[in-house]
Amino acid sequence: MKFKLFVFFVLSFLGVRAQNMVQIGIQGANNQVRIVNLKQNGLILLDKSNAGLLKIKKIDKDLNVAWEVETDISNRVNFLDEFYDGKFLYLLLEQKNAMNYQLLKISTSFAAVQKSTIKTVNGFAMSHFVASDDGVCLGGSVKNEPFLIFIENDTNAPKYYSSNLKGETLIQSVDLSNDGLMIAFLNKQKKSTQIFFREYFFSGKIKKSTPIMAAEPYTFLSAKFFDSKNKRLLVGNYGIGKANSDGSQSSQGIYVADLEQLKDIKYYSFDKFNNFFGFLNERQKEKLEKQVKRKKDKGSEYNFNYRLHINELIPSGEDLLISSEVFVPEFRNNSLNSPLYSSPFFYPTSVWGRQYINNYYWMNSPSMWGYRNRNSSIFDGFKYIEGVVIAIDSNGDLKWDNSVQYKNLKYYNLRPHIKVSQAGTNTFLSYTNAEKLNIKEFTNSGEMLQNESFEKNSPEIFQKSRKSEFENFEHWYDNYFFNWGIIKNNDSNFKQTCFIQKIAQ
Numbered sequence: 001m002k003f004k005l006f007v008f009f010v011l012s013f014l015g016v017r018a019q020n021m022v023q024i025g026i027q028g029a030n031n032q033v034r035i036v037n038l039k040q041n042g043l044i045l046l047d048k049s050n051a052g053l054l055k056i057k058k059i060d061k062d063l064n065v066a067w068e069v070e071t072d073i074s075n076r077v078n079f080l081d082e083f084y085d086g087k088f089l090y091l092l093l094e095q096k097n098a099m100n101y102q103l104l105k106i107s108t109s110f111a112a113v114q115k116s117t118i119k120t121v122n123g124f125a126m127s128h129f130v131a132s133d134d135g136v137c138l139g140g141s142v143k144n145e146p147f148l149i150f151i152e153n154d155t156n157a158p159k160y161y162s163s164n165l166k167g168e169t170l171i172q173s174v175d176l177s178n179d180g181l182m183i184a185f186l187n188k189q190k191k192s193t194q195i196f197f198r199e200y201f202f203s204g205k206i207k208k209s210t211p212i213m214a215a216e217p218y219t220f221l222s223a224k225f226f227d228s229k230n231k232r233l234l235v236g237n238y239g240i241g242k243a244n245s246d247g248s249q250s251s252q253g254i255y256v257a258d259l260e261q262l263k264d265i266k267y268y269s270f271d272k273f274n275n276f277f278g279f280l281n282e283r284q285k286e287k288l289e290k291q292v293k294r295k296k297d298k299g300s301e302y303n304f305n306y307r308l309h310i311n312e313l314i315p316s317g318e319d320l321l322i323s324s325e326v327f328v329p330e331f332r333n334n335s336l337n338s339p340l341y342s343s344p345f346f347y348p349t350s351v352w353g354r355q356y357i358n359n360y361y362w363m364n365s366p367s368m369w370g371y372r373n374r375n376s377s378i379f380d381g382f383k384y385i386e387g388v389v390i391a392i393d394s395n396g397d398l399k400w401d402n403s404v405q406y407k408n409l410k411y412y413n414l415r416p417h418i419k420v421s422q423a424g425t426n427t428f429l430s431y432t433n434a435e436k437l438n439i440k441e442f443t444n445s446g447e448m449l450q451n452e453s454f455e456k457n458s459p460e461i462f463q464k465s466r467k468s469e470f471e472n473f474e475h476w477y478d479n480y481f482f483n484w485g486i487i488k489n490n491d492s493n494f495k496q497t498c499f500i501q502k503i504a505q
Contacts, residue, residue, distance in 0.1 A: 020502040022063040025494025026486070027055065033498055035484045036082055036089060040477045041108055042066065044089055045498060051075055056106060056113065061477065063502055069111035077102055081129045084108070085176070090131035092118075099124070103136065119158050120149060128174035130181065135202030137181050139171045146171050146185060150204040159204040163187075165196060172223040172236070180207060184223045184234060193220045197234065197259065212262055214238065214255075217301075221251060226313045226320055231394055232259040235322060237308045238267060240301055251308035252301070254322065256396035266396050270304055273401040279326075279386050308388075311416040317444060319399060321427060322390040323420040326403075330410070332380040384409040387418030387431055391446060400446025407434055421475030428475060437473065480504055 026033050027049040036044040043059040052075030058066040077093040080101065084090070091104040099122060105114040118138065120126075124147060128139035138149040146163040148171075163169050167189035175182045177199065185196040195212040212234070214220045222236040234257040239249035253269040270276050271292045277285055295302040307327050314321040384406045391399040404418060411417075418431045426449065429440040441450040473483040481503040489497040 023497045023499045026498045030486045067111040071113045083131050085132050139174045152202045161204045173225045175225050195223050250305045275403045278403045279405050318394045324388045326385045327382045330380045330383050331377040381410040381412045423479045
């Protein structure tokens with residue numbers, strides 16, 4: 001399909017195709033309203049009032065309200081995280097200055113909600129949350145040490161465990177398996193790093209622990225787990241050589257480890273990608289290529305000075321898509337206003353505003369943002385350079401890659417900017433840049449089919465909410481996207497309205 005059809009739908013939503021938009025009155029403030037994407041199973045609208053009433057509405061693929069239910073919760077709790085297992089939506093709520101979390105188990109098929117309380121410990125900072133019919137697992141840290149909370153559904157009594165690993169350790173990923181959990185830890189001892197990949201029962205008992213060492217001279221910097229039909233893979237970025245003076249390391253590329261063949265870990269340096277250096281001009285590219293070649297001719301590797309963060313791993317048939325961002329931390333000097341580009345940091349990211357550590361940059365970082373003050377230098381955000389999507393096949397071999405460049409993009413917490421999704425056999429990349437929504441479509445071999453951009457102020461569909469014109473735009477299912485936001489409504493019993501728009505590609 002051509003994006004001309006997409007444009008037609010966008011321009012005609014508010015007229016001929018009004019059934020592709022729904023407006024629902026809400027009781028909560030903007031930050032207490034959420035839409036949860038259930039893909040083929042529709043959407044869930046969460047609307048929390050200041051009085052402590054949570055309204056839950058199921059929206060089907062035709063934007064009809066299939067059912068709705070209300071439940072009483074504390075008026076002081078806020079959304080913390082959510083997890084959807086294909087049948088139930090698990091909603092985690094936290095109360096300020098309280099140690100315990102509230103857990104809601106919401107059926108996505110009919111109007112039913114179960115409530116329970118999860119007892120944590122003092123100082124627990126959560127980073128990961130998964131749940132299923134078998135149990136619940138929370139991963140995080142206490143005093144910068146990994147801490148796990150396991151709850152079996154037949155007991156409802158939490159059990160608490162640490163990683164019991166020497167050195168500095170951080171949880172990298174927590175995933176469900178058929179009969180338990182799979183957790184990857186990144187462990188640093190002196191100058192070396194390794195990954196401990198462990199399989200747990202929901203009781204907290206370790207079923208299997210596999211240490212994974214990086215080949216010389218590489219250093220693991222992150223790890224994410226991916227379970228395909230035939231392979232179990234770990235994917236992350238790696239560094240090389242000595243760390244910077246403050247203990248941090250730049251990213252040099254990505255690695256792919258087959259958990260059944262750990263002796264054959266594959267490393268892909270940035271110079272192996274065809275489109276990684278799109279942010280450089282031709283002269284800069286030519287200079288870099290000569291420097292890389294000169295290093296290789298001497299039997300060594302070029303040391304890149306970039307930061308790469310892997311957002312997520314997305315299945316694409318038999319292949320795997322890696323969505324990532326390239327960025328640098330910036331600092332400003334009180335007197336010179338000059339940026340500095342190296343320091344370790346906590347990785348603060350969130351689904352709903354929660355900040356947590358989830359990357360190697362946390363090490364030796366005592367400040368609030370994970371950055372130490374360097375004399376008079378103050379952390380001034382993350383400058384995003386580009387978004388990168390990488391496709392690998394089931395054997396871990398590189399298939400294709402592409403990148404999109406950003407202009408004047410800065411966040412004060414790390415979060416995905418590029419959105420990668422699948423529709424049939426094709427891949428879609430959507431991102432905003434220079435007041436435009438950009439959408440690229442690729443085949444499963446990396447060939448670009450369409451490259452379209454839409455002005456933020458032109459079609460009317462994106463003028464409904466100034467705060468969320470593009471931020472809440474995402475792929476829904478098949479060849480459909482959706483966008484949602486909050487608008488003031490003076491002609492209704494509700495002061496505000498949540499609008500949801502279905503967009504065909």
